[in-house]
Amino acid sequence: xxxxxxxxxxxxxxxxxxxxxxxxxxxxxxxxxxxxxxxxxxxxxxxxxxxxxxxxxxxxxxxxxxxxxxxxxxxxxxxxxxxxxxxxxxxxxxxxxxxxxxxxxxxxxxxxxxxxxxxxxxxxxxxxxxxxxxxxxxxxxxxxxxxxxxxxxxxxxxxxxxxxxxxxxxxxxxxxxxxxxxxxxxxxxxxxxxxxxxxxxxxxxxxxxxxxxxxxxxxxxxxxxxxxxxxxxxxxxxxxxxxxxxxxxxxxxxxxxxxxxxxxxxxxxxxxxxxxxxxxxxxxxxxxxxxxxxxxxxxxx
Amino acid sequence: xxxxxxxxxxxxxxxxxxxxxxxxxxxxxxxxxxxxxxxxxxxxxxxxxxxxxxxxxxxxxxxxxxxxxxxxxxxxxxxxxxxxxxxxxxxxxxxxxxxxxxxxxxxxxxxxxxxxxxxxxxxxxxxxxxxxxxxxxxxxxxxxxxxxxxxxxxxxxxxxxxxxxxxxxxxxxxxxxxxxxxxxxxxxxxxxxxxxxxxxxxxxxxxxxxxxxxxxxxxxxxxxxxxxxxxxxxxxxxxxxxxxxxxxxxxxxxxxxxxxxxxxxxxxxxxxxxxxxxxxxxxxxxxxxxxxxxxxxxxxx
Numbered sequence: 252x253x254x255x256x257x258x259x260x261x262x263x264x265x266x267x268x269x270x271x272x273x274x275x276x277x278x279x280x281x282x283x284x285x286x287x288x289x290x291x292x293x294x295x296x297x298x299x300x301x302x303x304x305x306x307x308x309x310x311x312x313x314x315x316x317x318x319x320x321x322x323x324x325x326x327x328x329x330x331x332x333x334x335x336x337x338x339x340x341x342x343x344x345x346x347x348x349x350x351x352x353x354x355x356x357x358x359x360x361x362x363x364x365x366x367x368x369x370x371x372x373x374x375x376x377x378x379x380x381x382x383x384x385x386x387x388x389x390x391x392x393x394x395x396x397x398x399x400x401x402x403x404x405x406x407x408x409x410x411x412x413x414x415x416x417x418x419x420x421x422x423x424x425x426x427x428x429x430x431x432x433x434x435x436x437x438x439x440x441x442x443x444x445x446x447x448x449x450x451x452x453x454x455x456x457x458x459x460x461x462x463x464x465x466x467x468x469x470x471x472x473x474x475x476x477x478x479x480x481x482x483x484x485x486x487x488x489x490x491x492x493x494x495x496x497x498x499x500x501x502x503x504x505x506x507x508x509x510x511x512x513x514x515x516x517x518x519x520x521x522x523x524x525x526x527x528x529x530x531x532x533x534x535x536x537x538x539x540x541x542x543x544x545x546x547x548x549x550x551x552x
Numbered sequence: 553x554x555x556x557x558x559x560x561x562x563x564x565x566x567x568x569x570x571x572x573x574x575x576x577x578x579x580x581x582x583x584x585x586x587x588x589x590x591x592x593x594x595x596x597x598x599x600x601x602x603x604x605x606x607x608x609x610x611x612x613x614x615x616x617x618x619x620x621x622x623x624x625x626x627x628x629x630x631x632x633x634x635x636x637x638x639x640x641x642x643x644x645x646x647x648x649x650x651x652x653x654x655x656x657x658x659x660x661x662x663x664x665x666x667x668x669x670x671x672x673x674x675x676x677x678x679x680x681x682x683x684x685x686x687x688x689x690x691x692x693x694x695x696x697x698x699x700x701x702x703x704x705x706x707x708x709x710x711x712x713x714x715x716x717x718x719x720x721x722x723x724x725x726x727x728x729x730x731x732x733x734x735x736x737x738x739x740x741x742x743x744x745x746x747x748x749x750x751x752x753x754x755x756x757x758x759x760x761x762x763x764x765x766x767x768x769x770x771x772x773x774x775x776x777x778x779x780x781x782x783x784x785x786x787x788x789x790x791x792x793x794x795x796x797x798x799x800x801x802x803x804x805x806x807x808x809x810x811x812x813x814x815x816x817x818x819x820x821x822x823x824x825x826x827x828x829x830x831x832x833x834x835x836x837x838x839x840x841x842x843x844x845x846x847x848x849x850x851x852x853x
Contacts, residue, residue: 342681346704350654357651357820362813363664369805371797371814378820380643398703403647404822496672504670512663513672519658519679521705 252534255284255310257294261530264523268531279304289537290314292530295518302326312543314533316526318391318517319467321440324548332549334533337391339525340517344490345395347516348435348465351488352379355461356433360510380404383430387447388437389418392465396435405433412443421447428455433463440467450475453485461486465516468493473503480506490516553835556585556611558595562831565824569832580605590838591615593831597815603627613844615834617827618818619692620768622741625849633850635834638692640826641818645791646696648817649736649766652789653680656762657734661811678760681705684731688748689738690719693766697736706734713744722748729756734764741768751776754786762787766817769794774804781807791817 254269255277256262262274277284278294279301287309297315299322305313306328313333315323318340320333327333354360358376365372382405386393389411400407408427414420419427428434434456438444448462448471456462464471468491479485486508495514497503503511529544536543546552555570556578557563563575578585579595580602588610598616600623606614607629614634616624619641621634628634655661659677666673683706687694690712701708709728715721720728729735735757739745749763749772757763765772769792780786787809796815798804804812830845837844847853 342705343679346654346680347658349650350658350660353647353651354655354660357648357813358816359651359655359660359811359813360664363661363811364668365814366805366810366812367665369798369800369802371799373797373814373816373819375819375821375823376816378644378822379647380820380822401703402699404643496674497670498672499670501670504667509667510660510664511667512658512660513666513674515659515674515677518674518676519681520676521679521681522676 252290252537253286253288254290254292254530254534255288256292256530261292261526264527265530268527269534272534284308284310287311290530290533292316292526296514299323299326302328305331312533312537312546313549314530319439320547321467327548330550332543332546332551334543334545335547336526336529337545339522339529341391341395343519343521344392344437344465344516345399346519347490347512348392348396348437348463349399351463351465351490351510351512352384352433352435352461355463355486355488355510356382377432379433382406382432384408385410385427385431385434386437387421387424387434388466390437390439392437396437396465424452425455428452429457431456431460433461435463436466436470438466438470440469445469446472448472448476450478453479456485458484459486461488463488465490467491468495477502477506480509483507488512490514553591553838554587554589555591555593555831555835556589557593557831562593562827565828566831569828570835573835585609585611588612591831591834593617593827596819600624600627603629606632613834613838613847614850615831620740621848622768628849631851633844633847633852635844635846636848637827637830638846640823640830642692642696644820644822645693645738645766645817646700647820648791648813649693649697649738649764650700652764652766652791652811652813653685653734653736653762656764656787656789656811657683678733680734682707683733685709685734685736686711686728686732687736687738688722688725689736689767691738691740693738697738697766725753726756729753730758732757732761734762736764737767737771739767739771741771746770747773749773749777751779754780757786759785760787762789764789766791768792769796778803778807781810784808789813791815 253273257278289311291310291313293315295316316336320335356379384405384407387410409418411418473493488510490512554574558579590612592611592614594616596617617637621636657680685706685708688711710719712719774794789811791813
């Protein structure tokens with residue numbers, strides 16, 4: 252089996268686990284692949300538009316390192332098979348979601364700024380225990396958030412595309428939002444979720460509510476959120492933004508009551524081992540003639 | 553039953569739940585109690601030295617609003633019975649401990665400072681999943697931390713005063729510390745724990761390890777910690793400090809890789825209901841002639 256990997260680091264990590272595979276380093280760019288590969292692993296967070304460099308290249312299977320694949324359908328050359336990285340980022344993103352919630356509920360951003368001025372300002376903070384949490388998203392990230400919320404004593408209400416046991420439908424949001432202290436958004440970006448968190452969604456939240464986005468930036472209408480933040484009415488914690496990266500001088504940087512992390516939901520020390528495991532499994536399946544893991548676009552998907 | 557409460561807010565909250573009790577507002581100070589009380593509730597976080605104002609006052613039972621009572625034995629006038637606030641702060645402190653750990657493992661203090669400069673700096677952070685966590689303290693706060701750590705996929709090792717099933721003894725720390733990525737300290741302050749985290753303790757930790765103190769400031773030797781922080785070798789998150797409050801200009805404020813919160817472990821919106829429940833229960837017990845809850849000092853303790 253012939254595998255192209257986007258970095259020497261990844262190649263070196265995998266060499267011992269795939270002694271019989273031919274591994275080489277190649278990342279999409281003007282320079283073409285030196286020869287046919289059975290499996291191409293994409294760089295982490297490659298812009299979808301750069302998938303044009305795969306056009307006409309001899310690639311059996313494309314493996315991404317991200318879970319979300321918004322924009323990929325539009326840019327993936329016809330005929331290529333594309334797998335997303337299920338299992339790599341969900342746990343880390345759930346972990347960050349709890350970190351963002353706890354930071355905002357316990358005054359950590361204020362503590363950081365106070366410390367930089369040498370100020371000890373003891374003040375009561377709301378906490379997470381007893382808070383009414385609306386978790387929008389029942390996929391892998393939503394489940395990881397749910398598991399991690401469990402011991403904190405919050406009142407969690409789940410929302411999915413359609414209603415089922417223990418899950419409300421998105422259509423019920425207008426009735427649910429007025430009773431949420433915290434809304435966590437963990438949905439894939441698609442036509443049905445772009446701008447889901449718009450001015451109406453935000454207006455339905457009670458004063459002081461916290462909006463947490465660990466999904467994709469365009470799920471939230473940035474201007475609508477900015478208006479609520481600037482009015483001092485809502486709070487937000489965003490690991491993803493629209494635009495992204497957030498450019499210098501963007502008003503979101505200086506809005507009150509917002510915590511922004513630079514899209515690091517999935518990027519922890521735990522990521523490498525999970526990527527390695529996927530590549531090893533895809534190679535095993537290619538050799539065994541089994542269908543690939545997590546084929547989401549292209550022939551057979 | 554006659555109850556003295558430290559604030560009108562507490563009196564107003566309890567009035568409906570204790571319709572047959574006589575409630576009045578009094579806090580320790582030069583002004584004496586107007587008459588005998590069966591139960592005195594202390595102000596939250598009153599300095600132990602101010603307990604001298606209780607000397608000679610007709611008080612049946614003293615109820616504090618804190619869990620730790622370091623220094624109280626030395627200042628409580630003889631003959632008074634003192635109850636600590638078991639059940640009020642453990643969950644909130646466990647919650648904050650997770651907040652501090654996640655903030656430090658996911659780069660949240662750096663994100664706050666970057667945002668203030670309008671800088672988007674995507675960098676890999678260590679995360680909590682897979683980290684080796686040493687949890688020192690098997691009391692109420694330790695248990696609340698343990699429960700909240702459970703879904704995060706860390707490798708947790710517990711340490712208590714003495715060894716038992718699933719718990720190592722403090723005496724084993726020299727062998728355990730070199731294998732800890734994160735040390736959480738949640739022990740009461742006493743003769744055996746003052747300075748527990750000293751230069752030797754810290755020196756035994758691997759480079760980059762995180763020390764989290766949600767116990768009491770003097771459990772950590774501030775100078776020893778400062779030396780390790782200034783050398784860039786260790787990281788710390790401290791909800792309690794020595795001295796406390798940390799004065800302006802103290803070198804801990806400007807040390808690298810430290811997150812300081814102003815002793816807010818127990819102070820969340822959830823606190824009031826828990827304090828109310830204790831006062832209501834103590835009044836019930838006084839009326840029923842039952843022994844008080846959590847009597848830790850004085851006759852009968």
